[in-house]
Amino acid sequence: MGEVIVITSGKGGVGKTTTTANIGTGLALLGKRVVLVDTDIGLRNLDVVMGLENRIVYDIVDVANGNCRLKQALIRDKRFDDLYLLPAAQTKDKTAVNTQQMVDLCAQLKEEFEYVIIDCPAGIEQGFKNAIAGAEKAVVVTTPEVAAVRDADRVIGLLEAAELRDPKLVINRVRPAMVKKGDMMDIEDMLEILAIKLLGVVPDDESIIVSTNRGEPAVLDRNSLAGEAFMHIARRISGEEVPFMDLGANDSLMTKLKKLVGLGR
Amino acid sequence: MTAQVPSERYLQPVKRADHSQSGNPGTSPFPAENRWAEREPMDPVSAAADFRTVLIRRTVRSGQSIHYPGNIVVMGDVNPGAELVAGGNIVVMGHLRGMAHAGATGNEQAVVAAFRLTPTQLRIANHITRAPDGEGHKPDQPEVARIHGGAVIIERYPATGVRNLNG
Ligand SMILES: Nc1ncnc2c1ncn2[C@@H]1O[C@H](COP(=O)(O)OP(=O)(O)O)[C@@H](O)[C@H]1O
Ligand SMILES: [Mg+2]
Numbered sequence A: 001m002g003e004v005i006v007i008t009s010g011k012g013g014v015g016k017t018t019t020t021a022n023i024g025t026g027l028a029l030l031g032k033r034v035v036l037v038d039t040d041i042g043l044r045n046l047d048v049v050m051g052l053e054n055r056i057v058y059d060i061v062d063v064a065n066g067n068c069r070l071k072q073a074l075i076r077d078k079r080f081d082d083l084y085l086l087p088a089a090q091t092k093d094k095t096a097v098n099t100q101q102m103v104d105l106c107a108q109l110k111e112e113f114e115y116v117i118i119d120c121p122a123g124i125e126q127g128f129k130n131a132i133a134g135a136e137k138a139v140v141v142t143t144p145e146v147a148a149v150r151d152a153d154r155v156i157g158l159l160e161a162a163e164l165r166d167p168k169l170v171i172n173r174v175r176p177a178m179v180k181k182g183d184m185m186d187i188e189d190m191l192e193i194l195a196i197k198l199l200g201v202v203p204d205d206e207s208i209i210v211s212t213n214r215g216e217p218a219v220l221d222r223n224s225l226a227g228e229a230f231m232h233i234a235r236r237i238s239g240e241e242v243p244f245m246d247l248g249a250n251d252s253l254m255t256k257l258k259k260l261v262g263l264g265r
Numbered sequence B: 001m002t003a004q005v006p007s008e009r010y011l012q013p014v015k016r017a018d019h020s021q022s023g024n025p026g027t028s029p030f031p032a033e034n035r036w037a038e039r040e041p042m043d044p045v046s047a048a049a050d051f052r053t054v055l056i057r058r059t060v061r062s063g064q065s066i067h068y069p070g071n072i073v074v075m076g077d078v079n080p081g082a083e084l085v086a087g088g089n090i091v092v093m094g095h096l097r098g099m100a101h102a103g104a105t106g107n108e109q110a111v112v113a114a115f116r117l118t119p120t121q122l123r124i125a126n127h128i129t130r131a132p133d134g135e136g137h138k139p140d141q142p143e144v145a146r147i148h149g150g151a152v153i154i155e156r157y158p159a160t161g162v163r164n165l166n167g
Helices: A016-029 A060-064 A099-112 A126-133 A146-161 A176-181 A187-194 A206-214 A225-237 A251-260 B044-051
Strands: A003-008 A034-038 A083-086 A115-119 A137-142 A168-174 A197-203 B053-056 B065-068 B071-074 B083-086 B090-096 B099-102 B112-117 B121-124 B127-130 B143-148 B151-156
Touching: A003 A016, A003 A099, A003 A126, A016 A034, A016 A083, A016 A115, A016 A137, A016 A168, A016 A225, A034 A099, A060 A099, A099 A115, A099 A126, A115 A126, A126 A146, A137 A146, A137 A187, A146 A187, A168 A187, A197 A225, A206 A225, B053 B065, B065 B071, B071 B083, B083 B090, B090 B099, B099 B112, B121 B143, B127 B151
Parallel strands: A003 A115, A003 A137, A034 A083, A034 A115, A137 A168, A168 A197, B053 B071, B065 B083, B071 B090, B083 B099, B090 B112, B099 B121
Antiparallel strands: B112 B143, B121 B127, B143 B151
16 A cells, blocks of 8 residues: 655745656656656646656546546656656646545555655645645645745644644755855754754756756756755655755755754764 | 734834843842732633633644633744734743734733744734844843833843752
């Protein structure tokens, strides 16, 4: 029986879809059987980021409403036989699916897959409620900006209220040079406010834009620093202990990061 | 409980007591009138409301609010975007970064105490204060906010300095 992990943030544009695509592909690279579920109905783009847009026939709304069987809607990845996508509908809205349907869907998917990774829409309304309904674990994505951290905090509170305990944090789009100068929100301050376990820190990296436009997640690009960081996150999710990458931040910060996740002294 | 909405004109930056001068020895930041033992008995209903205390043992996060007719004690942090509204006192045994309103039904004796006191905004009875603009004050010790001389002030807690265990 697999585990269902929702990737969420509150704020839009912080990297949920990018994180979902990369964690999913990373886990597939590790030989896991994975399905990615796009719950951003009406604004779907996980299919584009995965380069699978032209294969969509049925979508999550069709499955929820019984217009097709689950198997018919699942799209197999181009590169990995054990990686699948359940796309969102583009012509409907968030109310086209309800939470009970999501609970049932997730229960079905985790019979088949080791990891069910759910890409959550922005916001805290129906779409968010649907995305977390069937999940057992949560990853909260934020960027080192005050507004994103505020929204992450809001979402962590809602996750806790929904009994989704111990969410993990991904800090995306960190700019090493700005962190060094003290111009970006301090990672330590973020961890102090949010008070949840850190799963990974991903640098801001142009290769993400290139890979997104090509429909090839950055974990597949050996030269991408962000891809490497996402690969580390996938490893940690699969239970491996992976040390934190040195993003050129000062030594004391790296030492603290390592301590926070119980790695090294 | 309906909290009074303080009027805008009270929205003044808070005065932080000068910590370099040692506090007036022997004065408690909790005014004598606020100590239950010394207070005149009130009518039983409102008196009971005053002494009731709710204990919150978690981080209070953005978007969450706790309203209580008596005192509120939080064992954890109160993050920006969270609000605490108490008829009585508020004590945060952690970092208060959100909004706290003590004495919300008009009690000017109410205080707000925190292990680290850097609220977004602080209200006591019908006074509202905020940190002066551009002030990134980072307290390194517990502090208490109360009304003094018609304005909210913040003092180190305990105001008398370090407790002497040897009596
Ligand atoms: N680490 C990164 N470095 C550079 N660009 C990034 C990074 N992560 C995300 N982006 C870009 O930010 C934008 C928003 O990302 P996306 O994953 O769609 O966010 P969300 O799903 O949270 O709305 C996209 O254009 C994406 O390419
Ligand atoms: Mg998205």
